Amino acid sequence: MIDGPKLDGKVMVTGGAGYIGSHAVLALLDAGYDVVVLDNLVTGFDWAVDPRATLVEANVADDTKVRAAIRDYGVKAIMHFAGSVVVPESVSDPLKYYRNNTAASRALIESAVVEGVPHFIFSSTAATYGTPEKVPVAEGDPTVPINPYGMSKLMTEAMLRDVAAAHPMNYAALRYFNVAGADPQGRSGQSTVGATHLIKIAVEAATGKRSHVGVYGTDFATPDGTGVRDYIHVSDLAAAHVAALELLVATPAESHTLNAGYGKGFSVLEVLDAVDKVTNRTIERRLEGRRAGDPAMLISDNRAILETLDWTPRHADLDGIVRDALAWERALAEKGR
Ligand SMILES: NC(=O)c1ccc[n+]([C@@H]2O[C@H](COP(=O)([O-])OP(=O)(O)OC[C@H]3O[C@@H](n4cnc5c(N)ncnc54)[C@H](O)[C@@H]3O)[C@@H](O)[C@H]2O)c1
């Protein structure tokens, strides 16, 4: 950024002690923003928050603490990453997702409205599309989630749309595809305990933390029968949030719902091939049955985000994503985390 931030106040990053949020914190700080992280550390870590940011330990649904933080720190924008993120868990425990994603987001949005926060950026998901009728899937295509996780996020998108029409607040909902990789400078990465994400699991197997990788389903209607996803590097995604914030500040009457992906899909087997290549090892694969709630193929039509935001992906390379994820996994192992 040449001119520095145009925001007259701080950015609150909910979930900033988590995987994606901690990278957004880095991107914001690097761009010169002042950041306050609000996180209850349920899956995040205080050590994941860059010391240049302030950490407030609270639940986003705690109106009293959230509103006090907004006032005390002069928050003028909220990036809302906090939430529960495991698709199969949402199938077995849907009410957890409607509480911690939908109801907690409702409370946070109300706090934003009451305290007059003018800009809101929301972590939405490709899971809002369910099983798309066609891929690549575009923002205007039907949103028919096939799991409670996707529905919990779609309901939050609906609240934002209605609230932005009624109150002086604009928003960007970014529908992330599959987020992976780690800060190329090694400052953050995915540290989730008991992670369920494919690339994280594969690099855990590569560093000896797991014995093998299960391949969940080999009978999907995809070229090799395994699930196809659009993997986006977490640092590109973090940069997209900063670009979205700049746009919201520059055009306060406009809101946006944008796919965040590269527009290219890789199968589970292709991902595991990349991990084998980067690690120069052969990680054991066990072919297993399908996992509940998994669509066959999710690939973004990313033309809208490329046209709308001042954002160019810099890390759109599967091998590079795996290399960064592996470097972080090794750093975690060295620290005994
Ligand atoms: N990882 C992906 O591939 C992916 C894809 C699409 C969307 N998303 C969304 O991105 C966001 C961040 O995901 P992540 O992968 O970084 O997960 P994460 O679990 O690493 O981070 C979530 C953070 O939110 C905090 N948190 C959870 N509930 C909270 C609450 N009620 N109050 C305060 N803090 C709370 C956790 O402690 C954690 O630090 C989520 O909203 C998720 O749905 C992730």
Ligand SMILES: O=c1ccn([C@@H]2O[C@H](COP(=O)(O)OP(=O)(O)O[C@H]3O[C@H](CO)[C@H](O)[C@H](O)[C@H]3O)[C@@H](O)[C@H]2O)c(=O)[nH]1
């Ligand atoms: O051990 C594993 C883990 C995953 N997979 C497969 O790998 C693919 C990717 O699975 P992930 O768990 O890494 O990611 P998901 O596609 O299930 O979900 C992720 O991306 C979604 C959007 O695409 C949601 O936003 C969600 O938050 C996020 O977890 C799927 O085909 C899955 O079946 C395996 O074969 N073995």
